[in-house]
Amino acid sequence: MNRKVKSIWLDSFEGREIVISDIHGDYDGYNLLLKKINYQPGQDRLILLGDLVEKGFENLKLLRQIKKQTEEENVYAVMGNCDFVAKNFLYSYRLDFIKEVLLKRKGSLIHEMIQEAALDPLSDETDMDQLAYELRKHFLAELSFLNDLPHVIETPKRIYSHAGLIDEKTYADDFSYVLTYPLFAECEMRFTKMIVVGHMPVSEYCRFKADCNPRFFSESNIFSIDGGNMVKKAGQLNAIIFDGNLVSTDFIDHLPLARAKVTTHPKNRTSFVISFNRGEVEVVEEGETSSRVYSPYLKRTFWIDNDFLKGHKGTDFTNYEMPLRQGEAVKVIQSYGSKTQVKKQGIIGWTLTENLEFDELKLNNPQS
DSSP states (O other): OOOSEEEEEOOOSSSOOEOOOOOTOOHHHHHHHHTTTTOBBBBBBBEOOOOSSSSSSHHHHHHHHHHHHHHHHSSOOOOOOEEEEEEEETOSSSSHHHHHHHHHHHHHOOOOHHHTTTTOOOOOOOOHHHHHHHHHHEEEHHHHHTTTTTTTTEEEEEEEEESSBBTTTOOEEEEEHHHHOTGGGGOOOOSSSEEEEOSSOOOGGGGSSOOSSSSSTTTTEEEEOOOOOTTTTOOBEEEEEEEETEEEEEEEOOOOEEESSSSOOOTHHHHHEOGGOOOOOEEEEOOOSSSEEEEETTTTEEEEEGGGGGTTTOSEEEEOOOOOOOOOEEEEEEEEEEEEEEEEEEOOOEGGGGGGEOTTTOSSSOOO
C-alpha cells in the first residue's frame, strides 16, 4: 500500500469557504448545519475534514450525498482515520483487526452495507475475506470514493487535513500522521499558513472550562474545529466560515432543551475539566455516588461524581456551575444525582436539576 501523503491544491476563492469536520455518519445533523449556515451550492466552497463515516447511523446515505456533492458542487473532502475502513475492505487489509472493531461499534458504514446487500450480520463466525469480496461487488463506487480521497487540501492561505501535519512542505512521510496526529494543536511548531484540522474534539484541549466550539491556537496558527459530534454526549457538529477577512463559526447538536426556572450567580472560583485524554486519576476514597480522586494532570485532589468515573479514568467531567438566566434555554447532556450537566453556547457546565423545566420543549433543536 502506498503510504505517501496525497494532496490537492485549490486556487483562491472569492466566496465563502465553509469547513466542517467529523460528521461521523450524521446525515440529519449535516443537512441541518448546511441549512443553518445558508450553504449555497455553486456560490460557496465547502471543505469536509474527514471522518465522514462511522459511529453515526446514516453512513451510507450521507456518503452518497457527499459523493454527489463533490461531483456536482464546489465540495471537497479529505480522508479521516474512520474513513480508512474503506481501504480495509477494498484491499482486504487487516481484516481481523477491523472485525474486532466493528463487532464493538454499533454505528458503521459496513453494517449498513451488509444490511442493504442482504448479507448475514457481522459475527464472530464471519469470513472476512468473503465479506470484503461481497462488499466490493456491491459497493465498489462508494468504497473507491473514500479510498481515493486526498489526505491534505492546500490553498494559498490555508492547509486542511484531518488530524495534523509534520511540516508544511511535505506534510508527513506517512499518511498515518495526517490521519491520527494526537492533540495536534498543542504541537510546538509554528506554521506560516493557517492549518485547519478536526479529529480531536476541541473540548479535549480544555483545562478550566469545557468548550466544544472551534478554537484558534495563535501560537501555532492552528484552527481545531472538531466538536465531538456522535462521539461525546455533549458533542456538536461545527462549521467554520472564512469570508474574505471575516471568520465566523456555527454548530448544531441533537441535545434536548430545558428552560431555566431561576436566575443563578455561581462563583466558580476554581473551575476545571477532566477530559478523556487527560483523565487518568488515582482513587483516594470511593463513595456510593461520588469518589475523591487525585489527578496528576491537574495536580489536585477533588470529588468526582461516579457517573464520570470509569475505573481509574475520569472523562468529560467539569465542576463548572453554569450561570442561568430565568427563562433562557440550555441543552441537556445528562442528569446525575441532583444535578444535570448542560451546555450553553457550546460551553459545558452543571446546574441543580430543580433549576430546570423540561416539558414542552422540542428535541433535536438545531439552534445554538
